[in-house]
Amino acid sequence: MRNYGLTAVADFLGDRMVYRNLDAADARLPRLAELRAAVGLADNAIPRKSAPEYARVVVRLLRLARALDAPGTPLTRLVFIGDTRLNDGAAFANLCRVGDWPGVAFIGAEQPASAQAEVVAPDGYPLYLANRWTLLADFDAFCRQQGVPVDEHTAVILDLDKTTLGARGRNDHVIDAARVAAVRRTVGELLGAAFDPDRFEAAYAQLNQPEFHPFTADNQDYLAYICLIVSSGLWARETLVADVRAGRMTAFAQFLAAVHARAAALPADLRALHTDIHARVQAGDPTPFKAFRYTEYRETVARMGALPATAAPEDLLAREICLTHEVREQAMAWRDRGALLFGLSDKPDEASIPSDALRAAGYKPIHQTPTHAVGA
Ligand SMILES: [Mg+2]
Structure with a gap:
């Protein structure tokens, strides 16, 4: 592993990306609100990454972005770089289907076994499952063999979370x-002197x-709220766990409704927060715990580009959210061949973009925040 120095995702991607709200960072592209009618999306609904509606929005943005950069050059194929077989695999297949494009996806996750790639095609579109990020170098030839050469007719999708930043494995x-620290800090600040770290950690x-x-919907906002209520003493962890296991709390x-019924017992500031989250x-709103997500933004950027330039790659990988050198290098090679690069992040916008006050203090969206690029 080597430290390739400080750089930001935006240095090669520009603002060609969306966070969870599907509002393109590039101001020349339309907001989600402007696209709703065209893609048949209900008011207020923000589709999740694996939903067909998500692909309809993204395909639209890809075509508009290509028309801005290279008018008259249609996109005819898709390459996707991600880290989760099910979620990214579904998003990739939907994009191919909606765009009516052939495509190939690289799904990377570093594992101790010897380097190998396996090709599967659960939805008819090939997924190149690699247990080394360095296998991206072989993937380019694989795309060509599959009839998906990367050039100005190709859209290249880069997943951000645990792919371009913080490589999986x-x-x-x-x-x-960063996320766990944000939950702990948010709950700690809300409870003040009443905060019991052991009770929080156990919950x-x-x-x-x-x-x-099934109970938390694997939703981190819900989990943070539940931990807050348990840490406040309003609800004992043992009681909650027993109720979930017995099927009494499903x-x-x-x-949330049960807490609402008891909210009078909460201190005034917690009651106000509960009322806000409840509403x-x-x-x-799938990310109702705003204070937690704003803190997650702070905890995330605090782990980017924080170590000295001379830091060893092992230290950077242990303590910083690093840019994945192999993804960056391959993306730049494809960009130089004329491909359209576009980034997707599933992180809530509140956890990805600074408030106006922080922006004035020099903070930037995650994709513009420099960090060390590390890779083989
Ligand atoms: Mg990811």
Whole structure:
């Protein structure tokens, strides 16, 4: 591994990307609100990455972006770089289907076994499953063999989270560490002197387990809120765990309603926060715990480009969210061949883009924040 120095995703991607709200960072591209009618999307709904509606929005943005850069050059194929077989694989197949494009996807996750790639095609579109990020160098030839050469007719999608930044199996634990630190800090600041770190840690560690995903919907905002309520003492962890296991508490909405019924017992500031989150959930906001997500932004950028330029690659991978050198290098080679690069991040916008006050203090969106590029 080598440290390739400080650089930002935007240095090669520009602002050609969307975070979870699907509002393109590039001001020349339309906002999601302007695209709703054209792609048949209901008011307020923000489709998730694996949904067909998500692909309809992104394909539209890809074509508009290509028309800005290279008028009269149609996109005729797609290459996708990601890290999750199910979620990225579904998003990739949907993009190919909606665009009516042939495509190939690279799904990377570093593993200790010897380097190997396996090709599967669950939806009829090939997924190149690689256990080394360095296999991206071979992937280019694979695309050509599959009839998907990368040139000015090709859209190249780069997944951001745990692919372009914080490569899965190599550096992704730092992204998770930032999120957990954000939950802890948010709950700690809200509870002040009443914060009991042990009670919080026990709740987070247990309720974050897959066993509780049906209850938490594997939604980190919901989990943070549940940990806050348990840490506040309003609800004992043991009681909650027993109720979930016995099937008496089956969904987050049920818990939220139960807290609502007891909210009078909460201190005034927690009651106000509960009321806000309750209203946002009723309105269909999937990221209702705004304070947590703003803190997650701070904890994330605090882990980017923070170590000295001379830091060893192992230290950078242990403590920073690094740019994946192999992804960056391959993306730049494809860009030089005329391909359209476009980034997708599933991170909520509140956790990715600074507030106006932070922006004035020099903070930037995650894709514009410099960090060390590390790779083989
Ligand atoms: Mg990802």
